[in-house]
Amino acid sequence: MNIVSKVRITSPVKTDDVIFLMMKQAYSELQSLELDLSVEIIPRRKRTIKELFKNDSSPVIVISHHMPVLYFSAEEKVFYHENTMRFKLKRFNKYGDLPPLIEILPVASSDAVTIVDATMGMGNDLMLMAHILIAAEFHAFETHPLIYFVIKEGIVKYHAADITERITFHYGSAVRNSLVSTADIVYADPMFETTIGQNSGMQVINRQITTEHNEQLVSELVKSSQCIILKAHFRSQLFVQFGFDVIIRKSSKSHFGILKKQTRK
Numbered sequence: 455m456n457i458v459s460k461v462r463i464t465s466p467v468k469t470d471d472v473i474f475l476m477m478k479q480a481y482s483e484l485q486s487l488e489l490d491l492s493v494e495i496i497p498r499r500k501r502t503i504k505e506l507f508k509n510d511s512s513p514v515i516v517i518s519h520h521m522p523v524l525y526f527s528a529e530e531k532v533f534y535h536e537n538t539m540r541f542k543l544k545r546f547n548k549y550g551d552l553p554p555l556i557e558i559l560p561v562a563s564s565d566a567v568t569i570v571d572a573t574m575g576m577g578n579d580l581m582l583m584a585h586i587l588i589a590a591e592f593h594a595f596e597t598h599p600l601i602y603f604v605i606k607e608g609i610v611k612y613h614a615a616d617i618t619e620r621i622t623f624h625y626g627s628a629v630r631n632s633l634v635s636t637a638d639i640v641y642a643d644p645m646f647e648t649t650i651g652q653n654s655g656m657q658v659i660n661r662q663i664t665t666e667h668n669e670q671l672v673s674e675l676v677k678s679s680q681c682i683i684l685k686a687h688f689r690s691q692l693f694v695q696f697g698f699d700v701i702i703r704k705s706s707k708s709h710f711g712i713l714k715k716q717t718r719k
Contacts, residue, residue, distance in 0.1 A: 460492040460512040461600055467500050477517045480603070484515075487599040487625050504528040513600055521608040524600050532576075532601060534608025539578045543585055555579055556586050558683060558701050558710045559639060564589050567638040571595065572628035572675055577605045579643060579685070584617050592621045593637070595628040629674040640679040644668040644686060672696060676713060684711045 463480055465473050477495055484493045496506075496514075506514050507528050514525045523533040542553040561567050566589040571580045574596040584592055596602035606623045628634055669692065675682055676696050686692050688709045693700050698711025 462514045521611045522604045524604040570637040570640045572642045595624045634678045640682045681714045
């Protein structure tokens with residue numbers, strides 16, 4: 455289970471009535487996600503983020519017109535951003551270079567398939583697939599309520615509606631969810647085995663949340679899925695343990711593996 459019992463919602467220093475309405479909407483949604491989660495709207499009063507943590511260490515979500523930003527501390531923040539996805543899309547659009555994740559998928563870009571992203575996290579791989587697989591429908595799962603909220607909201611605000619309307623966001627685990635067994639493809643990036651950059655949002659997530667054990671997560675997904683794509687550290691034993699066909703990426707610390715039901719031992 456993820457250990458989060460309280461979250462505070464506030465505004466930027468400069469605010470308006472629209473932002474106050476958005477704060478109330480965020481309050482209602484966060485309360486609906488977890489019965490045990492205490493949600494509080496606090497006035498900003500021109501305080502810095504550091505000052506907001508002076509007497510209270512609980513996380514803060516700053517609601518703005520742009521997108522919400524989640525602070526676990528004054529130095530640790532999470533928000534949606536494209537990261538390396540922008541460069542991958544640029545190369546695809548300009549040169550037709552398929553990103554490794556797209557290359558391993560056993561579908562064409564125009565196929566009307568259903569894909570489950572079992573580990574949404576920062577949402578970069580989800581949005582890479584959504585941009586290139588133009589006819590696919592997606593179900594994205596995230597088990598941490600605060601990360602689920604800020605990444606979902608960031609994606610919806612940042613990307614065009616014709617892309618985000620093909621994505622259904624789910625708070626909770628994909629394990630034992632019926633969507634896993636009916637999807638054409640299930641994607642999983644446990645991410646916590648890998649070496650993560652010191653300043654990345656993923657490193658902040660890694661420190662802040664408790665996830666399902668990688669082996670247990672992959673085991674459950676393998677049992678239920680027709681086809682699973684796994685992203686993991688190149689030394690990960692998960693590839694060998696479950697019999698994935700691995701695509702070697704010599705210049706990367708992470709590799710992709712594919713396992714189809716008909717090829718399992």
